[in-house]
Amino acid sequence: MIGASLLMLSLVSAAKLTANDIIVECRENYVLDSPICSDTPPSFLADLKAELVTFNGTDMINISWAINIDASIDYLTATRILAGGQTYHCEYTPPLAKADLTGSKQKWFHHLVYASYGLIQAANIPLPPRGSGPCYKHFRVTKPPPNPDVKPEMTQVPVTQVTQVGPQVPHIANLTSIILTIFGCLAVLMILSFSYLIYKRFGVNLAMSLDFKGCPSPMLPVPVLVVYPAENPTFQRAVVALTEFLQWQGGCSIAVDIWQQRKIAEQGPMCWLAEQVKAANRVLIVCPQRITPVLYSGCSSNNCFPTLSISAAAQDLYPLVLNMVVSHAKSSTNLSKFWVVQLGNQPQESGNLAPELKACKTFCVMKDLRKLCRSLHEHRQDNKTISAQISRPWIAYSEKSTMLLRKAVEKIK
Numbered sequence: 001m002i003g004a005s006l007l008m009l010s011l012v013s014a015a016k017l018t019a020n021d022i023i024v025e026c027r028e029n030y031v032l033d034s035p036i037c038s039d040t041p042p043s044f045l046a047d048l049k050a051e052l053v054t055f056n057g058t059d060m061i062n063i064s065w066a067i068n069i070d071a072s073i074d075y076l077t078a079t080r081i082l083a084g085g086q087t088y089h090c091e092y093t094p095p096l097a098k099a100d101l102t103g104s105k106q107k108w109f110h111h112l113v114y115a116s117y118g119l120i121q122a123a124n125i126p127l128p129p130r131g132s133g134p135c136y137k138h139f140r141v142t143k144p145p146p147n148p149d150v151k152p153e154m155t156q157v158p159v160t161q162v163t164q165v166g167p168q169v170p171h172i173a174n175l176t177s178i179i180l181t182i183f184g185c186l187a188v189l190m191i192l193s194f195s196y197l198i199y200k201r202f203g204v205n206l207a208m209s210l211d212f213k214g215c216p217s218p219m220l221p222v223p224v225l226v227v228y229p230a231e232n233p234t235f236q237r238a239v240v241a242l243t244e245f246l247q248w249q250g251g252c253s254i255a256v257d258i259w260q261q262r263k264i265a266e267q268g269p270m271c272w273l274a275e276q277v278k279a280a281n282r283v284l285i286v287c288p289q290r291i292t293p294v295l296y297s298g299c300s301s302n303n304c305f306p307t308l309s310i311s312a313a314a315q316d317l318y319p320l321v322l323n324m325v326v327s328h329a330k331s332s333t334n335l336s337k338f339w340v341v342q343l344g345n346q347p348q349e350s351g352n353l354a355p356e357l358k359a360c361k362t363f364c365v366m367k368d369l370r371k372l373c374r375s376l377h378e379h380r381q382d383n384k385t386i387s388a389q390i391s392r393p394w395i396a397y398s399e400k401s402t403m404l405l406r407k408a409v410e411k412i413k
Contacts, residue, residue, distance in 0.1 A: 024109045026090040038126035042076040048137035059115035084116030221253040228286035230314040241408035257313040269316040322356045
């Protein structure tokens with residue numbers, strides 16, 4: 001009943017708040033695909049807001065966003081909203097380009113979701129080309145503080161006057177209360193002193209060893225380069241799922257050839273790789289399933305991915321990065337920048353690993369996914385105080401995203 005009522009309220013709200021009978025329909029997006037990018041994207045969202053509301057006794061969040069009415073709405077296909085670990089794909093009926101919006105500078109739309117506290121992001125689709133800079137609007141929903149205007153009710157108790165004869169003796173209950181208060185204050189002081197001593201001795205190490213369920217989200221994402229061999233569409237699909245997981249759930253800024261094909265064509269594979277290795281904090285080398293990469297030459301009806309083709313640059317970048325690892329083998333500091341990622345539920349045998357990569361730190365996805373995610377951020381945690389560790393925002397990746405990545409990895413077998 002709540003879901004049906006929520007759907008009716010969203011449709012009625014959209015119909016009433018749009019002057020030209022434009023209805024926005026938002027549905028959950030369960031497919032782990034990157035948003036479409038275009039060289040002619042629509043303009044960014046004009047504004048993004050969210051407020052807590054109550055609907056049929058249920059706490060909800062009313063997400064509102066404004067769209068600029070300009071010439072770029074001809075390219076607008078939908079709006080993407082990320083909230084509470086869910087992704088919503090919002091489409092407009094009729095499309096804004098076909099609606100009569102003469103005289104309007106902005107248009108507001110609304111959508112109700114179940115209440116959750118944290119960051120809400122939204123952007124118009126298609127997005128600008130990757131590397132063009134931020135394109136999402138952000139709004140953080142925080143838990144409201146208690147209402148200070150609500151005061152506890154005071155009940156007046158009638159006082160009976162008692163005439164005492166002789167000296168006044170304090171009541172035994174009052175004496176007990178005073179003693180308990182004194183001991184309580186002493187106990188609090190002892191706990192605070194003990195906590196301060198623990199902080200001074202073990203504070204930073206304790207904060208770094210806490211097992212949070214999620215990856216730290218620093219103010220700026222961690223730059224990571226991903227290089228992989230050209231095997232087949234199924235293998236590349238798993239690589240894409242891994243890069244998208246680290247990009248959207250792991251707090252990383254991923255550089256990969258399939259997202260920067262135009263830049264690789266302009267600079268050349270060798271110059272592009274050298275520039276990205278220099279800019280990245282870590283280089284993830286996805287090792288092949290076989291010792292010799294098998295290039296894709298055809299597909300069957302069950303294993304063909306019409307929307308995904310193997311990047312031509314992958315054939316050049318993988319041997320180049322192997323040579324780069326060899327050139328850094330004499331320096332443990334330089335070699336520590338290169339990590340190996342094996343796709344599968346169990347680590348591969350050492351004989352299947354290229355000799356150039358045997359000295360690199362290795363992770364197995366899915367087995368070491370959380371470890372990999374946390375390790376990518378460990379360099380951001382050095383020399384931090386315990387207060388910075390506790391106050392730092394954290395993001396917890398959703399089980400849905402993990403399941404989609406797991407399915408993509410399992411298809412390799």
